[in-house]
Amino acid sequence: MGDPGGSWLAGLPARAAGSMSTPLREYVEHGSGASVTAGEATQAWGRLRLHPHVLRDVTDVDPSVALLGRTSRAPFGVAPTSLQKAVHPDGEVATARATAAAGAVMVVSSNAGSTFADIAATGVTWWLQVYLPSDRTLAGPLLDRAVEAGAAAVVLTVDTPVVATWHPTQALIWDVADPAWTRVNFGPGHDDQPGSEKALDLGPHDIDWLRDRTGLPVVVKGVLRGDDARRCVQAGAAAVWVSTHGGRQLDRSVSTADALPDVRAAVGEEAEVYVDGGVRSGLDVLTALAAGADAVFVGRPVLHALVDGEAGVARWHAALLDETVEAMRLAGCRTPADTRELLPDTRQERPH
Numbered sequence: 001m002g003d004p005g006g007s008w009l010a011g012l013p014a015r016a017a018g019s020m021s022t023p024l025r026e027y028v029e030h031g032s033g034a035s036v037t038a039g040e041a042t043q044a045w046g047r048l049r050l051h052p053h054v055l056r057d058v059t060d061v062d063p064s065v066a067l068l069g070r071t072s073r074a075p076f077g078v079a080p081t082s083l084q085k086a087v088h089p090d091g092e093v094a095t096a097r098a099t100a101a102a103g104a105v106m107v108v109s110s111n112a113g114s115t116f117a118d119i120a121a122t123g124v125t126w127w128l129q130v131y132l133p134s135d136r137t138l139a140g141p142l143l144d145r146a147v148e149a150g151a152a153a154v155v156l157t158v159d160t161p162v163v164a165t166w167h168p169t170q171a172l173i174w175d176v177a178d179p180a181w182t183r184v185n186f187g188p189g190h191d192d193q194p195g196s197e198k199a200l201d202l203g204p205h206d207i208d209w210l211r212d213r214t215g216l217p218v219v220v221k222g223v224l225r226g227d228d229a230r231r232c233v234q235a236g237a238a239a240v241w242v243s244t245h246g247g248r249q250l251d252r253s254v255s256t257a258d259a260l261p262d263v264r265a266a267v268g269e270e271a272e273v274y275v276d277g278g279v280r281s282g283l284d285v286l287t288a289l290a291a292g293a294d295a296v297f298v299g300r301p302v303l304h305a306l307v308d309g310e311a312g313v314a315r316w317h318a319a320l321l322d323e324t325v326e327a328m329r330l331a332g333c334r335t336p337a338d339t340r341e342l343l344p345d346t347r348q349e350r351p352h
């Protein structure tokens with residue numbers, strides 16, 4: 001392996017911890033409630049058991065995938081996370097440069113601290129993540145700016161009717177944060193307007209509305225059940241994204257590794273299915289693909305790598321891709337599609 005792979009990736013959180021203030025570290029790492037879901041995420045991938053192929057030529061492995069009609073050179077991308085400018089002064093732009101060079105997708109948080117125009121100027125393929133406000137019309141300017149700057153999709157986060165409580169030991173990062181680190185793509189005074197709070201009444205019609213409003217494919221992030229996934233697809237979603245928000249919303253939610261096969265079975269091939277949560281190694285990526293994901297997204301490790309700016313995120317991309325290719329070879333898989341045969345029982349359709 002080119003990079004000392006596993007060990008470098010495995011050592012990321014500890015190395016990053018030394019470069020973050022306590023409030024920032026707590027903000028990045030925390031889970032909600034008793035952190036049951038956050039704590040189980042990685043272990044849940046480790047509980048799945050693969051049935052590898054042998055006697056297959058794995059000289060040429062192609063880990064690329066087509067996501068919403070565009071090629072991603074890796075079967076994993078960058079999940080939306082806020083406060084990247086608190087981690088490194090170049091913030092989202094550093095992540096975008098490294099992700100553009102890696103040929104992967106970056107999902108940009110609506111709370112980003114870099115402008116959409118600056119992110120887009122890196123040439124990265126990027127998708128906008130949004131939370132819809134009570135008064136949907138207030139989302140208009142943000143959506144327009146993203147469309148104008150060339151967002152290729154909109155990711156609607158649906159697991160956050162309210163932000164779940166957690167209990168930092170020190171000041172909340174928001175209380176010590178520089179206002180320039182966040183929400184620069186909203187107009188001034190946006191958050192003071194009545195109706196700007198997160199919507200409590202999201203429904204399938206919002207998927208349709210977002211698609212009409214932006215003309216972009218809509219991805220629904222935060223789905224954990226097959227029946228909900230079907231409703232998303234029927235409402236026009238191009239993809240559903242299995243996520244517990246990194247264990248930061250409803251604690252005691254099922255792990256994404258356990259929810260993914262049901263969602264894939266419910267959606268079939270009518271829409272793309274993505275997953276995130278606790279993916280830390282190439283073996284985790286392989287396992288997630290085997291369990292039915294078209295692509296895998298990663299949150300906290302990108303922030304850990306971003307401590308070293310663009311170079312850190314570039315190294316993270318390279319290390320995870322190296323590990324993914326190694327895992328694919330060991331499993332006898334030349335392409336991500338081949339991995340679907342590694343977990344035979346998850347391919348069965350289940351009634352919903």
Ligand code: FNR
Binds near residue numbers: 041157
């Ligand atoms: C997030 N996540 C998130 N999700 C989202 O839809 N919008 C957002 O602004 C954020 N912000 C955010 C900040 C931080 C610090 C973290 C750790 C997470 C959730 C994120 O997109 C993703 O679902 C999880 O992080 C995936 O789990 P892992 O890879 O962190 O285990």
